[in-house]
Amino acid sequence: MPSTDVLVIGAGPTGLVLALWLDAQGVAVRIVDKSKGPGETSRALAVHARTLELYRQLGLGDAVAQAGHRGAAFNMWVAGKRRARIPFGSFGGAITPYPFVLIYPQDHHERFLVERLAERGIAVERETELVGFEDRGTEVVARLRRPGGGEESCEARFLAGCDGARSTVRHLLGASFEGGTYDQLFYVADVDVANDTLGGEIHIAFEGPEFVLIMPYGQPGKLRVVGTVREARAGAAEPLSFDDVEHRSIHALGLEVERVNWFSTYRVHHRVTERFRHGNAFLLGDAAHVHSPAGGQGMNTGIGDAINLAWKLAAVLKNEAEDSLLDSFEAERPVFARKLVETTDRVFTFATARGSVAEFVRTHVAPGLARFAWGLRPVREAMFRLVSQTMLRYPESPLSVGKAGKVSGGDRLPFVRFDGRDNYGPLSDIRWQVHVYGTATRELQQWCSRRGIPLHEFPWREAFGEAGLARDAAYLLRPDTYVGLAEPGGRAEALESYLAGHGLRPKRV
Structure with missing residues (x-):
């Protein structure tokens, strides 16, 4: 066998x-x-x-x-007019080495x-x-x-x-x-357009009750189009084609589809x-x-x-x-x-809700709120962290222990650029490791050497503190780069207790 x-x-x-x-x-x-x-x-x-x-x-x-193609900005259109443009790179560069949505x-x-x-x-x-x-x-x-x-x-x-x-x-x-299926029927199409004027950015356009999301492929004239199917057509017995769906949003952006390379309709599910x-x-x-x-x-x-x-x-x-x-x-x-x-589910329900009130909020209120919110740096960063999954953390995990500075066990390690490099370099090693931003105690150095766990010391600079890291604290990182233990005193016995308490026996490489 x-x-x-x-x-x-x-x-x-x-x-x-x-x-x-x-x-x-x-x-x-x-x-x-x-x-x-x-x-x-x-x-x-x-x-x-x-x-x-x-x-x-x-x-x-x-x-x-x-x-891939780097989508560096998100645009919102209503009735053929751009109501909001949200660039990623101007603030995402302080969060991640990849401040964009990759297509x-x-x-x-x-x-x-x-x-x-x-x-x-x-x-x-x-x-x-x-x-x-x-x-x-x-x-x-x-x-x-x-x-x-x-x-x-x-x-x-x-x-x-x-x-x-x-x-x-x-x-x-x-x-x-468990879960369910949304009522709306959606379509997805890969198309060639004669006049690609979208600048390689991501666009969402609302026209009445319909909406369309357009994403570039990184090749001139090639786009992915996702939208809702009109209720009158959604129940059709025969298979639908691109000609059967609403094109007002596409035309409002000045796009003329020359060829449809792929088209499909689908229902959206939400289940866990x-x-x-x-x-x-x-x-x-x-x-x-x-x-x-x-x-x-x-x-x-x-x-x-x-x-x-x-x-x-x-x-x-x-x-x-x-x-x-x-x-x-x-x-x-x-x-x-x-x-x-x-x-x-909440975002999707908002974007696809039917009715005059929902349409008014989506097409008149939301764009103004988006412009205002994205004018506030904390909001921009929070939204980027949410979409990019850099906000993902495990605070309730049994493996998440301690807090040092603003960083707790279960958090993603803050990303910091300095001297033409960043603190993520050592994370390419898929193993337990310790980071100290400042100076590691001699006791900790000896413990890491004895345990065969790499110790990475970064001379202290203010950028580390601004990112939420504590000076001279010890951060024990899991092999998937999340913080397991955040030990503010940098005490070796705390790290030893953590490994023993979780039955972890990392071997020397």
Whole structure:
């Protein structure tokens, strides 16, 4: 019987990233997918700053950023007039090395990740479908249907369901998927236009009860268009085409569509499964949560699931942690997923609400409020952090302990530029590490040396304090770059107590 450490079901971005991060940490992984190849249509487009930050761990952040198109500003239009323009770079540069929304079509993204896996000697096993599995406590035995119809069994310590909203893994587990479906019918189209006057920026336009979101591909004249279908057409029995949807918003922006390369209609769902961990099986990405496309959060959240779980699986498999560490995946990711569904639901409901009052608020009140709010730096930064997922933190996690300065356990480490570099450089090392902004005590230096945990000291400068870091404090960072322990006194015994209390035994490299 073939065996592996982790069997990944599904080769979308979530599954591919999980396989990459597991392999990078020395974990044997097998990834299968029932499709014949990567997707041919560009579903998700947005890659957010936090995803690119995490991609830096494998040297992928800059490569993906260069491959995509940087949407540096967001524009709001009403009745053919621009009512608000919100540039990202003027303030996001103090928050992240990637102060923009990256437009990178999912089909391109998947091929990129498949190629990175191939460079590591791992091939996605295509036309291979999970038909059943048994969790025996110490391992999972999965039945796979191979190309041609034959079946084989595969033994794995853990099984990861990354197989989308219609997840076979979730179905076999009998797991819930509570939520609902929005009333509106949406369309998505990839088009060529004769006169692309949008400047490579992101635009949303409202015309009466309809709206359209337009995003550039980074190639002149090529755009992604997402909008609502008129109620009169939404119930049509025959398949709709681009000619059947409202074009007023598109024409109001001065765009003339020359060719439709792809068109589809869809309903939007909002659902979250009850549990992400079921013994030795896990649910990630769309298999665990789906929500409205507001803010382009879906794919990025799945990738975050994968990186959160990967280091924990690796630690347990290498006997660097107890199996109970995996419960922290359940304590961290579902909480964020549910908050995300609630947030995007409110935004989505506002953007699609019908009726004269809703239309008036959306087209006359909201643009003015947006201009005013974005004139306030704290509001700009808060909104960028929310959309970019740099605000994501785990305050309720059992792994989150202490506070030093304004930084608490579970927080994303503040990003600080200085002397032509930044404090995120050491985070490319997927392992526990300690950061001290100022001077580390001799006791802490000796403890890190004895433990084999890298210590990174940054000579104090005011920029660190402005970012919320405390001078001479010790920040014990998890392998996924979040703060585990924030120790204001920099005491080595506090770090030792943290590791012992959580059953963590990081090994020397």
